[in-house]
Amino acid sequence: MTKAIQLKRDGVFSNFSGSEHYDLIIIGSGLSGLSSGLMWLKNTSGMKTLIIEQNSYPGGYSTAYERDGYVFETTQLFPDIIDILDYLEIDIELKRFDKNFMRRLVVDGDQVDEYQIPAGAENFTKYLVKKFPDDADKITSLMDYSVDMFKQVRKLKANATLGDTLATPFKAPKVIANLSRTYSGLLDKFKITDPKLREVLETFTSFSGVPSDRASAILATGAMLSSMTRCFRPYDFFDEFPARLAEKFQSLGGELRFNAEVEKIVVDNGTVTGVRIKGDENMIKADKVITTVDPMLALKKLVGEEHLTEKYIQKLDNIIMSPSSINVALGLDDKIDMTKLDLDYPYNVVSTGLGTAEKLFDGFLAGDHAFSEDCFHAAVICPSLTTGAKNTITIRSTPWALSNWKDMRENDYKKYVAEKEKWADFLIDIAEKYFIPNLRKHIVVKDISTPATYARYSGSPTGSIYDMASLVTQFGPKRLSMKTPIKNLYQPKFAHGLYGTMMNGVQVVDLLLNRKFNNGNSLFAPNKA
Ligand SMILES: Cc1cc2nc3c(=O)[nH]c(=O)nc-3n(C[C@H](O)[C@H](O)[C@H](O)COP(=O)(O)OP(=O)(O)OC[C@H]3O[C@@H](n4cnc5c(N)ncnc54)[C@H](O)[C@@H]3O)c2cc1C
Known part of the structure; x- marks a missing residue:
């Protein structure tokens, strides 16, 4: 018997009270918006908070939908977000892929090479060593280095202060050494030249949709290690995840308004004052606004170039989405x-x-x-x-x-x-x-x-x-900052992907609360100094 169709996203409804003023408005109910709203309400009390969404359901790019009796999903997996789900008290049944990570075929004319990449960094190393024995030492050195570099990423601070920046070379020397290195540059460093081995390793840069000679070595390594070591998906359809987040947000007092397209982020004298919804006569006022929509849409169209400096417009124009x-x-x-x-x-x-x-x-x-x-x-x-x-x-x-x-x-x-x-x-x-x-x-x-x-x-x-392409030229501090040039307007676009978007919420709320929630950490670690 196959499972009946029951989309959870259709069970989440607007609970907009019609208020004229909010402490915080969030544009977009994708995972960045939901995560931002939840982290905010978990760490504040009595704040009037509204998420505005143009579609009729939450989730943005992460959802499921029905066509002629079949359910299709947009997203397929997430790396480890168990700690975040525990923190948010969201109980969702997850399948963990703990044996196999990827079946990878490489076609060259009539020849097809097949690799069955196991889950877990150690298993992956062993697998590669077995497949490419001549390169065993290089593979082991690369993987050891990669694991160590990723550990150092955990020591970084988001929205770094001058003090943080000065401390980084001591806390995370491998991160500093690789800030401008591409993934193919990292493979070169370990003298990995066998084209077949490179092809397998470079698979992981395709996670970020860019080739390895442009992808950040740190990001590709992070994507590889985090997803292959602890990789999950819901047993139910993928819309369950945002639906649960949305319900939790509402249970904490947050308001959600669907079918409402923000057509203007209202700015007065360099400070955000609220948003205007298409078709509404009055604006909704807000002390703070977080935008989680495409930055080109948010800054160029919803804010408008008249509120931005030439320098910032140029920065936007140089970004490759x-x-x-x-x-x-x-x-x-x-x-x-x-x-x-x-x-x-x-x-x-x-x-x-x-x-x-x-x-x-x-x-x-x-x-x-x-x-x-x-x-x-x-x-x-x-x-x-x-x-x-x-x-x-x-x-x-x-x-x-x-x-x-x-x-x-x-x-x-x-x-x-x-x-x-x-x-x-x-x-x-x-x-x-x-x-x-x-x-x-x-x-x-x-x-x-x-x-x-x-x-x-x-x-x-x-x-x-x-979102912004994960090129080494627009990675880390080179990405658009969460603080926009408009006072009290924030744009959390730390990284893409389901883990990255949950982290967007963590980081922007930590910024709003002066590090009183996540201690400035770049990854989720609320109890660590
Ligand atoms: C096909 C596909 C497969 C993917 N697979 C994976 C995967 O398996 N694993 C993974 O980690 N990542 C995956 N990703 C990436 C991941 O889904 C995204 O990085 C993430 O969902 C983005 O979330 P977000 O909230 O930042 O943005 P979005 O999901 O884009 O949310 C933005 C929200 O803002 C709303 N909005 C836009 N403009 C307005 C407006 N003017 N007014 C009101 N609301 C507005 C939109 O409707 C949307 O709901 C996939 C992406 C796609 C498209």
Whole structure:
């Protein structure tokens, strides 16, 4: 018996009281907004707090939805957030992937190399040493160094003071040494030259949607170690997670208003005074505002360039937002036995060989894409193996630019549909060839998301799925600061991904409370000095 459909997101309703003034308004009920609201209410008392969301449900990019009797999910896994969930007293049943982390196929003409990457850094090291015995010493040195560097990241402070900055070289010398290093630079440092080994290791930079010669070594290492050592997903559909956060927020006295698009962040004399909602006559006043929407939308459009300095506008203009994506979600009949297909990994990834990520990213930077039969990167995920619902798979591909997807959708819908069907076919071919024989025969429902879909649901002008691209040139202190040039307007965009967004909430609230909650720590460690 398959599980019945019951989306939790549809059980969360607006509880907006209609007040004219709030202590804090948060724009967006994605995970950054929900985390910010929850951390704030857990650490303050009696504060009037409102989250405003343009969609009719919470979760933003992390959600689930139904199409013709099948449930599809947007996100697929998160690294360890158990401490945060405990702190927030949110009880959610999670599946831990403690054996396998990734099935990785690398295609070179007719040859396909397969790697079954185990969970856990030590197991991964052992696995690589076995596969690449000639490089055993280099692999061990790289992994030891990586583990040590990641430990040092935990010692860093967010929104660093001068004192913190001066102390960092002593507390975290490896972090300082790698601040400007790319992931491929890190592999060079350990003299890892075997293209096959590099290809496997560089898989982890694709988490941040950028190639390893541009990705930050620290970030890629952090993504690799945190997700492969403790990797989870809910047993229920993915919308359960934001729904639980939203309900908790409301139970702590927070107000949520859905179907309300903020069209203006109101600024008076350099200070934020509230927000204006599309269609509302009066503004809602606020002492403080946190925006969790795309920074280009928030600063350039909702605030307006007239309130920003030339220097800040230039900084915004220089930022490269992350790529967009094409995802194909498929509902399959019950004649196919998904348990027999070796798909129960957080990720099943297939790509062409070394250099693919660079070529694809260059295509995106040129404003389009570089996908072809000789150059691709795709992930196939099978959520129904965990949820127990009717058979579903999702085929994900990135990087894509928004290009003319939005324009086609709005002005030539027939062409838009033809184009998205073409690329869905391309991705289904890949999934069928490498992971699911005869896949096409079993397709009952097909739902295709394009860059236009992501732009529409998130409000991002570029349809970016990972906020500011995680390039080494815009990592750490080089990212846009949480304090905006507008007084009392904050923008927590520490990192992307479900862990990163929960951390956005931790850090912005710690900033608002002068470190009285998380002691300035860059990661969640409320009791550590
Ligand atoms: C297809 C896909 C798969 C992913 N898979 C994973 C994964 O498996 N693991 C992982 O860690 N990360 C994953 N990510 C990344 C992760 O989902 C995001 O980093 C994270 O959810 C972003 O949360 P956020 O709250 O910062 O932003 P968003 O989720 O974008 O939330 C912003 C919210 O603001 C609202 N909004 C925008 N404009 C306005 C306005 N003017 N007025 C009112 N409301 C507004 C939007 O509707 C949205 O709800 C994935 C992303 C995508 C798109």
